[in-house]
Amino acid sequence: MQLVIGGLANGCIYGLVALGFVLIYKASEGVNFAQGDMMMLGAFVALGLGNSDQLGLPFGLAVLIAVFLMFGVGWGVERVVVRRIFGQPQFALVILTIALGFSFRFVAGSVWGYTPLVLETPFAGTNLSAGGVVISLADLVTIGVTVALTAALWAFFAFTRIGLAAQAASQNQMAAYIVGVPVMRINALIWGVSGAVATVAGVLFATRGAIDPNIGLLGIKAFAAAVIGGLGSLPGALLGGLIIGIVEPIAGRYAPGELAIMSPYIIMLLVLVTRPGGLFSQVQAKKV
Amino acid sequence: MRVVFKKSYDRDIDLHEHWQSRGKMAVLAIIMIALPFLVGNYYLAEAANTLIWALAGMGLMIAVGHTGQVSLGHAAFLAIGAYTDAALMNLGLPFLIAFPVAGLFAGLFGAIIAVPAVRMSGIYLAIATLAVFVIVEELVILLDPITGGVGGIMAPSISIFGISFDRYASLSNFYWLVLAVVILVTWAYANLLRSPTGRSFLAVRDSEVSARALGINVTRTRALAFGLSSGVTGLAGALMGHYIGFFNYELFSIFISINLLLVVTIGGLGFIQGAFLGALLITGLPQLIAILRDGLNANFGIDLGAVPGLDTMLFSVLLILFIIFEPTGLYGRWLKIRTWFEIFPLARRDMFRRQKSYLKTERMK
Structure with missing residues (x-):
């Protein structure tokens, strides 16, 4: 049970990073492989603003500013780089974002160094126990925030004008243009939102342990999550x-450690082979 | 502008358009063969390294450049090739058997992966190959008795018919061996591209629907291309293992996959020449940076060595610039410059304009 609770909180973080992937995929049918590194950068920005030996702002304010800053980064990335390859094959974006991820890692590494740092949070080390199961407050916050954020984003896409316009833009850019959807602006906005979501994920990740510039590689695992879900x-x-x-933790408990590392990818391959569109598939048969 | 007078239909699919380009290839081959007499050991080793990278790049080029299947996990096939070759040679098999078997094994593995993977398109395939890469990496650690696990494995020195091809003791022999493999593969690759199989690769890349309409079995073609691609990469992996000498799983990291992608993208997608140009860049640039670094350090007291990860940063910035400004890569740029000179006053910028395609969803076609 303890494993499941810890796994649940961990899974929420994967889920949050995966949300960033899905956002961008939903709006522009592209995949942002730099999402994990955006998460890392967001966590570091929050750390730089909030930690007492750096800028020393209060935690809430620091996170808020970090979210806004990373919204700007996501938006800027779309404006400066991604927009230029508009209309090129999809894999151009894949390669581009991988390269972007490396650049983010370099930036974070040269500003904050490569040694792991700990983000100071108000709810570190507090544990609640209920029925023999110990839950840390950080885990609880993680789960709560994730559920709230997912619901909010889902509502955004299902009910608001901009959300619907974003979906239209992803389904057929040309047609979306013709009916008056500002495709470019919406893309930039969605990139910004995904940067903000990545920051939230990064901060939540940082509440559970130290961070260093290489945690961005977690993005690959989150990516597997996004694919499994569709x-x-x-x-x-x-x-x-x-x-x-x-x-992951269950496999780590009952099988050799390497198998635990492999398990997300094995699940992903199984899903891809049996249900190529993911569990919540949106792929329909191709018609010519 | 040169007028080519074709006297037979075969000339249409000849590898070389006219005798001059054939001659250029011959001159290049002779220079490459004579290289051990021209340069010192250090640069010869670098040349061998470049050739190995070019071989791996050609492997990836079959998949990415000519069939349009992006693979983020080609380091896995490098690893399979290297480990198979080293393990077989440690069992006492001669290089002449172990080397082709390594390529074959990597190719078969790739083809088996490809059968489910090629049914996915675009982004899903890239992800699947990434997953395969991680799985192979962990398998290497798990299969301790064969691969040496975390500790690593030793690639024995090569000897064929009693002649030593050791990487250190007889470097020029090793270089010639690598060169021979590269020339053979290049020749086979170029010929493949003018065969019906190769043409069907291109057809599948450009439009899957029209390829199917022309009677091409798309699934089989893509699986074949992927298998060939991983096989060639496996060969490169085996050579890389011999070049490094002693390696463990860390040699074949995700960064190698990315670097390979860099080789084909910067070199020029869809051109064999691109793989070579890209390999030259990726092995040459770190050397250039090292030289620059020493120069800056000695003359201006700027210590770039204190900034870790600068190489990777430079590579990624370069990659971003190429994707944005020159998606056809170095070779594409060269073609543009050459055409400009060939038809001198007539060149217009729009001759090479890329066609933009508006995105339509893959979900609801």
Whole structure:
């Protein structure tokens, strides 16, 4: 049970990073491989603003400013780089974002160094126990924030004008243009939002341990989560994250450690082979 | 501008358009063969390294450049090739058997992976290959008795018919061996591209639907291309193992996959020449940085060595610039410059304009 709770919180973080993937996929049918590094950068920005030996702002304020800053970073990345390859094949974006991820890692590494740092949070080390199961407050906050954020984003896509316009833009750019959707502006906005979501994920990740510039590699695992859930489905991303988060520690307990590392990818391959569109599939048969 | 007078239909699919380009290839080959007499041991080793990278790049080029299947996990096939070769040679098999078997094994593995993977398209395939990469990496650690696990494995020195091809003792022999493999593969690759199989690769890349309409079995073609691609990469991996001498799983990291992708993208997607240009860049640039670093340090007292990860940063910035400004890579740029000179006053900028395609969803076609 203890494993499951810890896994649940871990899975929420995967799910949050996966949300960032899904956001961008939903709006522009592209995949941002730098999402994990955006999460890392967000966590470091929050750390730089909030830690007492750096700028020393109060925790809440620091996180808020970090979220806004990273919204700007995501938006800026779209404006400066991604927009220029508009209309090119998809894999151009894949390679581009991988390179971007490396750049983010370099920036974070040269500003904050490569030694692990700890983010100071108000709820570190507090534990609650209920029925023999110990839950740390950080885990509880993680789970709560994730659920709230997923619901909010889902509502955004389902009910608001901008959300619907973003979906339209992803389904057929040309047609979206014709009916008056500002495709470019919406793309920039969605990139910004995914930067903000990545920051939240990064901060939550940082509450559970030290961070260093290489935690961005977690993005690959989160990516597996997004694929398991079906790219393009927000609840699916969360579910995928939870599956991975729970399976990983259990596999680590009862099987050799290497198998635990492999397990997310094995699940992902199985899902890809049996249900190529993911669990919440949106792929329909191709018609010519 | 040169007029080529074709006297037979075969000339249409000849590897070389006219005798001059054939001659250029011959001159290049002769220079490459004579290289051990021209340069010192250090640069010869670097040349061998470049050739190995070019071989791996050609492997990836079959998949990415000519069939349009992005693979983020080609380091896995490098690893399979290297480990198979080293393990077989440690069992006492001669290089001449172990080397092709290593390529074959990597190719078969790739083809088996490909059968489910090629049914996915675009982004999903890239992800699947990434997953395969992670799985192979962990398998290498798990299969301790064969691969040496975390500790690593030793690639024995090569000897064929009693002649030593050791990496250190007889470097020029090793270089010639690598060169021979590269020339053979290049020749086979170029010929493959003018065969019906190769043409079907291109057809699948450009439009899957029209390829299917022309009677091409898309799934089989893509699986074949992926298998060939991983096989060639496996060969490169085996050579890389011999070049490094002693290696463990860390040699084949995700960064190698990315670097390979860099080789084909910067070199020029869809051109064999691109793989070579890209390999030259990726092995040459660190040397250049090292030289620059020493120069800056000695003359201006700027210590770039204190900034870790600068190489990776430079590579990624370069990659971003190429993707944005020159998606056809170095070779594409060269083609543009050459055409400009060949048809001198007539060149116009729009001759090479890329066609933009508006995105339509893959989800609801």
